[in-house]
Amino acid sequence: MSLSRKHLESALSRQVDPWMGKDLLALTERMDIDGDLVSIQLALPYPFASCAGELRDLLVQTLTDAGAGRVAYDLILKVPRSKPTNNVESAPPIKNVIVVASGKGGVGKSTTAVNIALALAAEGARVGILDADIYGPSIPTMLGLFNQRPEIRNEAFVPLQAYGLQAMSIGFLIDDNNPVVWRGPKVTGALLQLFGQTAWQDLDYLVIDMPPGTGDIQLTLAQRIPVSGAVVVSTPQDIALLDAKKGIEMFRKVNIDVLGVVENMALHVCSNCGHTEAIFGEGGGERIAREYQTELLGQLPLNKSIREQADSGKPTVVAQPDGPLTAHYRHIARRIAVKLAQHEVVPTNRIGFFSPK
Numbered sequence: 342m343s344l345s346r347k348h349l350e351s352a353l354s355r356q357v358d359p360w361m362g363k364d365l366l367a368l369t370e371r372m373d374i375d376g377d378l379v380s381i382q383l384a385l386p387y388p389f390a391s392c393a394g395e396l397r398d399l400l401v402q403t404l405t406d407a408g409a410g411r412v413a414y415d416l417i418l419k420v421p422r423s424k425p426t427n428n429v430e431s432a433p434p435i436k437n438v439i440v441v442a443s444g445k446g447g448v449g450k451s452t453t454a455v456n457i458a459l460a461l462a463a464e465g466a467r468v469g470i471l472d473a474d475i476y477g478p479s480i481p482t483m484l485g486l487f488n489q490r491p492e493i494r495n496e497a498f499v500p501l502q503a504y505g506l507q508a509m510s511i512g513f514l515i516d517d518n519n520p521v522v523w524r525g526p527k528v529t530g531a532l533l534q535l536f537g538q539t540a541w542q543d544l545d546y547l548v549i550d551m552p553p554g555t556g557d558i559q560l561t562l563a564q565r566i567p568v569s570g571a572v573v574v575s576t577p578q579d580i581a582l583l584d585a586k587k588g589i590e591m592f593r594k595v596n597i598d599v600l601g602v603v604e605n606m607a608l609h610v611c612s613n614c615g616h617t618e619a620i621f622g623e624g625g626g627e628r629i630a631r632e633y634q635t636e637l638l639g640q641l642p643l644n645k646s647i648r649e650q651a652d653s654g655k656p657t658v659v660a661q662p663d664g665p666l667t668a669h670y671r672h673i674a675r676r677i678a679v680k681l682a683q684h685e686v687v688p689t690n691r692i693g694f695f696s697p698k
């Protein structure tokens with residue numbers, strides 16, 4: 342008896358992918374039936390390397406239960422271009438811009454941004470990182486790109502490459518020994534130029550490490566860059582949380598969707614005895630996520646290896662690709678990607694050319 346397409350489609354429509362909550366039929370690009378062999382291609386809208394096995398098992402089991410004798414499957418990544426929520430025209434080479442911000446300095450925003458970018462890349466996406474932290478550009482050090490300068494080709498900066506990321510930093514252009522004393526408009530001008538005049542190559546995601554704080558510079562950037570979503574990093578102390586709230590409110594004012602909060606340095610695990618302690622308090626990230634109807638995307642412990650690896654130019658996600666801390670970053674990265682994929686997709690006629698003024 343030959344297999345019925347309708348029967349297989351109905352079986353696929355009853356199973357949902359655990360991350361997106363979309364049924365498998367909606368994710369099916371093609372399905373061919375040849376005798377008892379079903380060849381199927383699923384297109385996932387989020388990078389999925391670490392859950393490919395789980396998705397494959399679900400797919401094969403569903404089709405086998407529906408009568409397939411053999412299943413040939415192909416899982417492909419198709420990241421949609423989301424609509425910038427702040428109504429700035431989308432930049433053609435970049436499908437999604439994610440800004441990583443903190444109300445307060447020193448909470449681990451850059452460390453979190455770089456590890457999230459690396460986690461998205463490890464999951465299979467094309468990713469760039471833009472270090473816009475004018476007051477402490479640390480991405481060059483974290484990516485091991487010491488004393489490097491980007492090439493200029495056709496009046497655009499060529500991003501540097503590190504661990505599969507396309508990287509650009511204000512730090513590549515200023516002298517380490519001369520702290521920046523530019524005033525607001527000059528800073529925003531330089532950052533907009535860095536964003537718009539870098540020759541990004543077909544990115545699924547560009548992660549922007551924003552300057553800390555919620556002043557005019559941050560507000561202008563948020564209004565002028567086509568942002569698909571923001572991630573706010575905070576430590577659990579009340580004071581940092583107050584600043585994180587200001588960050589969320591700033592993004593709301595300019596209609597940027599806050600994808601969620603990452604609580605950094607949430608717990609300390611003693612490296613001698615394994616005792617855990619909430620040095621900076623407990624439950625703060627959860628509380629503000631609830632108060633602002635957003636999500637606690639994840640919690641990272643205060644961990645010596647996170648600092649040592651970032652300082653030595655090989656962040657945790659590349660230094661310990663199979664470790665538990667990397668699993669946290671990958672989980673956060675996938676939640677971010679899934680939330681973006683659930684956004685409205687931008688129609689092609691809305692994709693414009695971003696030109697910094």
Ligand SMILES: Nc1ncnc2c1ncn2[C@@H]1O[C@H](COP(=O)(O)OP(=O)(O)OP(=O)(O)O)[C@@H](O)[C@H]1O
Pocket residue numbers: 443445446447448449450451452453474477479552553605606641642643644645647648649651652
């Ligand atoms: N979870 C963590 N555990 C241990 N150390 C951490 C953690 N997160 C960040 N750090 C360390 O804390 C210091 C500050 O981190 P980072 O530079 O990422 O903060 P930031 O918020 O971007 O700071 P700034 O706003 O001043 O640029 C760095 O030395 C970093 O290695």
